[in-house]
Amino acid sequence: MKVRPLTFDALVAEVVGRVGAMDGRVRVLVDGAPAAEPGRLADAVVEPLRALGRAVQRVSTQDFLRPASVRLEHGRTDPYSYRHDWFDFHGLRREVLDPALDGKVLPSLWNAATDRASRAEYVDLPENGVVVVDGTLLLDRWLPAELTVHLWLSPGALKRKTTEQWTLPAFEDYEPVADLFVRYDHPERPGLVES
Template identity: 30%
Template sequence: MVTWSKIAPARRELLESLVAEYAHHYAKGRTTLAVDGPDGAGKTRFADDLAVAFDRAGYTVFRASVDDFHHPREHRYRFGRYSSDGYYRDAFDYSLLRRVLLEPFRMGGSTGFQLRGFDLERDTPVESAWVTGPADAILIVDGVFLNRFELRGAWNFSIWLDADPKVRLARMVERDGADPDPKAESNRRYADAQRLYVRDAHPNTAASAIVDNTDADAPVRRFADYCSVKPAPR
């Protein structure tokens, strides 16, 4: 569990500004916040730190990740292990995400919701673990493709988190043991899928806030014309 004192001062300042902006619009009720962005942008850590910032401000926060709502391997790879189109269109089960988490969370009351739906490592659905929360609570979800058509309207607020492509790849090499060659087939799968996403969903303009997380200790708020993932060629 991350502690506030271990977060760099410039990062804390940005997180607090996002909390203040969010609270100005969504002080009460059940609300949802997405931390979207390409692979290697630092979404999970940023979402975790943001949850700490909200907790310090007195909010009840729940955390989830789209990585816990994958389709089974057979479905994910039906167009090939390295298909970028397959990754973009088949990796995640958005129907499951809506059905067991987003929709019941928004209903409030005693309705239970499920923060995980699929065990990626075991390639099997997780055993249902339904939780409840108070009337006023924030759900923060991190992951790729969170502003695509299937999830439009699901978020009260979304953050497009990006970083320099070389920095993103270096993080993936360190975190996942990815091939350091950006032209490797395994890396092109992710990069080309993001280009499809940017072309289709324009996440940099759909997002409520854009953050350049190239320097994780000093992330910078950007404007709507900023997006380092260029559209896929036609």
């Protein structure tokens, strides 16, 4: 295993370059523990992709939470529930990832603040469109995507950077496989793992 050192901007360029080389509609999953801030990388690739002439739709799993009655059924700090019950991965696939190939995407499903449906409207995704989804625990759910990115934190960094310590057991058996596996203990100096 070889690790290629990068900067954050070089990582953005790597993702953009890979997406730019793909034809048609592209689904990108940016995965990482909340402490890795996968949304930051997902946000950072939007404008460079648009500069390449690609329409981009950003989606976050934070807008695909399950109702509080389901995700908090076993309490607010249950790691098993966090791992298996918090995020509506079926809804994400049904409303975003599968229909993206046909040119329609629902950008949000659930409003966690009101604990109600977001009532968002479907948006059109052109033929060269890109859907960029960020979230945590995405890559062992068999979700369809043309490009997957995992921001990996070492156990020590994960523990140090995680504010919600009760979630840590949810990551113990999480072994994601990604197209781009990135060592991310130092976000400004990531390392791309190459085999």
